[in-house]
Amino acid sequence: MEERATNKCPHSNLSIEEAEENKSKYMWLLTDPDEFPEFEPCVCTTDCKVKMVKIIDIILYNHYKFSRGYFEDCKMVFGHGVKGLSLYEYTNFIKKNRFKERTELLTNLQYIDGKVVRLCDVPKENEEKNK
Secondary structure, eight states: OOOGGGSOOTTTTOOHHHHHHSTTTTHHHHHOTTTOOOOOTTTOOHHHHHHHHHHHHHHHHHHHHHHHHHHHHBOOOOSSOOOOOOHHHHHHHHHHOOOOHHHHHHBSEEEETTEEEEGGGSOHHHHHHTO
């Protein structure tokens, strides 16, 4: 049986700091069953397990948050013949403040006081003020 120290942990190149900095960095790795970074019981350590749980929490929570927000913020639009907003466009709007007319047409998001705001979270008096 090989010693733990002679084999390299398959997670050694993954970093919590990089996951926090770029929350989509490891998305493909964590969601593709063929690429998933499996636990190697003879190589991985307790620290590795803790690190991977943290990375999964960061990446998948971020994906969950944006995916859920996407559907919560989508508007029903009839008679416009317009294609829906992609998840990529939606996340770019939120993360990078890239507002487009399509965003206003297709979502319940707007800029208010220089910030992206979900209109469902805005009290009615603010909504009237910003029209």
